[in-house]
Amino acid sequence: MALAVHFGAGKIGRGFIANLLHQTGYHVVFADVVQETIDKLKKEQQYTLFLIDHNYDEQLIDDVDAYSTINEADKVVDAIQEAEVVTTSVMATNLDKVAPLIAKGLKRRVGSHKPKITVMACENAMMGTNILVKAMLATGEITTDELNEVGVYPNTAVDRVVFDGHHHGKDGIEIGDAYELAIEKNKLADTNTQPIKNAEYVENLEMYLQRKIYMINCGHAISAYLGQANGYKTVQEVLKDPQLLEQVKTAMMESAGALEKKYGFEHTTLVTYMNKMFVKRMTTPGLSDPVERVGREPIRKLAANDRIIGPALQCEAYKLANDHLLHGAAYGFHFQNPDDQQAVEIQTSIEQNGIKKTVAKYTQQPVDSRIVAVISDDYEQISKG
Incomplete structure (x- = not known):
């Protein structure tokens, strides 16, 4: 054998x-x-x-x-x-x-x-x-x-x-x-x-890797950042909230739009992929994903080539909507976890340098770019409650 x-x-x-x-x-x-x-x-x-x-x-x-x-x-x-x-x-x-x-x-x-x-x-x-x-x-x-x-x-x-x-x-x-x-x-x-x-x-493996990271990992992370800000303990609680679920899915479909343009994926296949590989799986009975665990290491997850800013930049390049992705990133900059060195570093940077410079630093985007402006404005609106 x-x-x-x-x-x-x-x-x-x-x-x-x-x-x-x-x-x-x-x-x-x-x-x-x-x-x-x-x-x-x-x-x-x-x-x-x-x-x-x-x-x-x-x-x-x-x-x-x-x-x-x-x-x-x-x-x-x-x-x-x-x-x-x-x-x-x-x-x-x-x-x-x-x-x-x-x-x-x-x-x-x-x-x-x-x-x-x-x-x-x-x-x-x-x-x-x-x-x-x-x-x-x-x-x-x-x-x-x-x-x-x-x-x-x-x-x-x-x-x-x-x-x-x-x-x-x-x-x-x-x-x-x-x-x-x-x-x-x-x-x-x-x-x-x-x-x-x-x-x-x-x-072309890259298109499948990017589909997974820019849709599944993206939705997972944004769920965690939205969830913590709204008082939820797990991603599963977030996805039971119809309003938050819609925000997450819309962000994922913004990513999907760029993937369609770049790789030729069919829209309907990406909708099916989102519902099967993310929504259905993440709501599996017995599954419990703590938002602190899923959102950990936000410096890595908010980097230019990673799961949120990566697809947002692709949307920008194709002149597609990316507001929900950037909104999710703004919540990422709010992420708090005293046991997570990266989360602490981001919060320290915001206190010392302000939100705009912090967003520019960790997303590796020019401080005067539209992406930095939108994330920073969203961050301020979230802070006001």
């Missing part, structure tokens, strides 16, 4: 990526740092998923194994040497931590004349596999020529809601039907193959 090695045995790892690997027919070996999880997978060789959209019916994922990246590094390297696919779901910020082991495993394949292995970082990040490749090269374990000899490295776009769950007297992971795994088709060794079944193989 074909072998796949997956780094990260958390909810996304087991509930999403390994689930698809299992459906494809691989024997899946997890590599993780959490010994309790490793021991349980080793002992049981299987785990349970609960299907949210089907009354929490059970789906058994069997034929799995697991190794500790700390205590069994050699076994992880051996598995990579024999695998057809290596995937990750460890968070993009941790790719540099798993890169050395992956690089060692790939190095073992040099000169072996094995078919090229497919290596994919399945992270919530722009071009995550490129980040992983860069991290592997930085280890000094392997060269660019050696990487190219032994493998291919498609980027991915990933999106799925997963939760811890307990049903029918057992623990498992809850998953919704809706998900997205888009894979760069042109980077496969053979563009006619599908190393993971039930994924989408696309010619």
